[in-house]
Amino acid sequence: MSSGREMWYFEFLSCGIMESTELTIECKKRPEGIKPNALRRTGLLPANLYGHDKNESVSLVVETKAIERLMKKARLKKTEVEVNIPEMNWKGKGFVHEVQSHPAKGTLYHVSFYSPAQG
Numbered sequence: 001m002s003s004g005r006e007m008w009y010f011e012f013l014s015c016g017i018m019e020s021t022e023l024t025i026e027c028k029k030r031p032e033g034i035k036p037n038a039l040r041r042t043g044l045l046p047a048n049l050y051g052h053d054k055n056e057s058v059s060l061v062v063e064t065k066a067i068e069r070l071m072k073k074a075r076l077k078k079t080e081v082e083v084n085i086p087e088m089n090w091k092g093k094g095f096v097h098e099v100q101s102h103p104a105k106g107t108l109y110h111v112s113f114y115s116p117a118q119g
Helices: 004-016 036-041 064-073
Strands: 019-026 044-053 056-063 079-085 090-101 108-114
Touching: 019 064, 036 044, 044 064, 044 090, 056 064, 064 090, 064 108
Parallel strands: 019 079, 044 108
Antiparallel strands: 044 056, 079 090, 090 108
16 A cells, blocks of 8 residues: 555656647758758758657758747657648657757757657
């Protein structure tokens, strides 16, 4: 028989594993030959998607304003996000894995998404 204290601790741990909110981000495949700084000047942010295809990653771009709005609601590696890439006909659940920012300006520089492979 377990005490109420142990049960509370288990419930606390199981609740803190993953936060589930309905957040969506739409990305596009990154055009070849365009430098990252040129993308940033046009309001796009370089991004990557890892894990969806086990060993392969995809280079993407996402609107900087969209990521800024998303990051006000999402927590790194905790909040589930719906990642949508219409050009690839791919939609899946993932997490914001890493966000890089400019060291002096504090502006966003790069974002990485991780989506566990299906099957």
